[in-house]
Amino acid sequence: MFDRRSFLGGAAAAGLAQPVAAQALATIPLPTADLHGRNEDAYWAALRQQFLIPADVVNLNVGTVGSSPRPVLKAIFDGFETSEQMTQAGSEDYPIWGYGSWGAYRKPFADFMGATVDQMAILRNCTEANSYVANGFDMKLGDEVLMSDEEHGSGEMPWMLRQRRYGVVVKKFAMPKPPKDAADILNRINDAITPRTRIIFVSHISTATGVVLPAKDIAALARSKGILSAFDGAHAPGMIKVDLNDIGCDIYTGSMHKWLFATKGTGFLYLRDEDVMDRVWSTVVTGGYDDPTRKADRYMQIGSSCIPTLMGLNAATGLANAIGMDRIEARNRMLADYIHDQMMKRGAQSWTSPDPALRGAIATVNVPPVQRMELQDWLWTNHKVRIRGGAPSKLRLATPYFLSKADIDRFLGLFDEFRKMKGIS
Ligand SMILES: Cc1ncc(COP(=O)(O)O)c(C=O)c1O
Known part of the structure; x- marks a missing residue:
């Protein structure tokens, strides 16, 4: 302990x-x-x-967890100091993330990642976001998810749990070690797709090897076969520039506490559009989870969570933008x-x-x-x-x-x- x-x-x-x-x-x-x-x-x-x-x-080793710099810490501490006075303007305003939309915190991060606020749900880490995907994606008995043999436990285990409980099938392709080029990876994915493959779930950046997978090509391959593409981008925000809508994937998850140096307890779930959202049930829910007009923020209706965490996220995004x-x-x-x-x-x-x-x-x-x-x-x-x-x-x-x-x-x-x-x- x-x-x-x-x-x-x-x-x-x-x-x-x-x-x-x-x-x-x-x-x-x-x-x-x-x-x-x-x-x-x-x-x-x-x-x-x-x-x-x-x-x-x-x-x-910021690959495990980053260290939040002064502007982020200041935003968090200031956030606690002001919000804990409980003097919010409206009689229904409280310092809790988990019931509202909190666009002021989602939008800067969505912009930073090349997405719109309607596509972006801020969650508490990448594990949680991956669990939303594995738990919530509509699949029938025997349907397959295709992943690499290098997924992090927080990407793999949510699918293994789903396999054990509900009989979906986890299929893996072996990542080349090391890959010579992008085609080396794409060919293996292509060869592993079967008529039962419903979703490809791979890391954008492999936790074990650091390989940056050709996400745009994988998303295009999946689309050409009528399969959804989902990326675990735990390492991407703050390490490399990411333009989610340019990648063209359906789903993308990540952590901001690693390379972006945001508050511990920040992760995200990106869903391309309402068609994808209609296929992904939420997992942790309170009122509003099933309101389609909320778009991505319906995945944020999770009960009381910590607003200064989001303030730290804004500061981290601001710092990365200030540097470029x-x-x-x-x-x-x-x-x-x-x-x-x-x-x-x-x-x-x-x-x-x-x-x-x-x-x-x-x-x-x-x-x-x-x-x-x-x-x-x-x-x-x-x-x-x-x-x-x-x-x-x-x-x-x-x-x-x-x-x-x-x-x-x-x-x-x-x-x-x-x-x-x-x-x-
Ligand atoms: C690829 C990958 N996915 C998911 C995670 C889990 O991230 P978190 O601890 O933010 O949930 C990690 C953590 O190292 C990771 O490397």
Whole structure:
């Protein structure tokens, strides 16, 4: 069970700064846009100041959860301070998300993702959104969902549950490891489609390998066969620029707490139009869930939830817009390409892809005989460098814009040191 005292004790033992609300609230001005042109390194270093992550910590794992920067924390704290006064203007106004439409929070995020407010429901995480899809999509006994063999548990398990309870069939295709190009993936999907396939459910960005799947082509393939396409985009918002209506998919889910650094407890469900909504029942419901005129917000009628969470989301979207998603994506990718290439020079196998078009900002590499868990523990406990990966020897290296090349070089130097220590040449 989570124990606050031992958690704080652990943080102190690891030499980490203790959380201090005042520190979070201290506003540091954002760098001006022209600084990027004059001195790019200074620009990103100034943005690094927005994060409470101590200067000597290198965090190569926002793939699990991001860290909310000062503007987001300020919006959340301010949100609590104002909303908890309970002085809302109308006698029926209360600070709860879960009964109203909350367009003021949905619209900026919908715009950011290339969708309309009517297509966008804000939920509490990607797991919840995936569960809405697997639980709610109209299917008959024996109908098939086609997914990859690399889905995250939060994408796969909702469908496995549906299979066990209601007899739909989960079919999987094997992702190439690594994929040579987009056709390598598309051919496998095409070959796995059967007359019973009703929906293709795949990650937009694979959690295990970081491969960015060719979402637009997959959506077009599905449409050409009369099948719905659904993407688990947990890693996409804030990592790469996403234009949902341009992708042309039917359903898309995601998390904003990872790469967008929004409040923990923010996820979303996108549904292309009312025809798709008519085929997806809601799961957590209160009054209004079956009112089609509400469009996507009928999936948000979930009972009392936390409005300052949404305020933090707006601040996170605002920060990404202020920097510019093109700029963020280019930086994220540049750092990932750098770490990927450096690991290749060290004899690693790429589990992402040799094709840069299929890579985003997660570089997964296989480095046998290095034991991932041993390296991961050593890096964090002794050197304040955070990575993650898979058994036995895969390292998942996530490179958000706030990292510097010097941070990555620090990891690389430690990786070399670890191998030397273990006698691995
Ligand atoms: C592909 C994918 N889907 C879903 C999830 C679950 O996200 P959340 O914890 O926001 O529900 C993750 C988390 O890492 C993921 O990588």
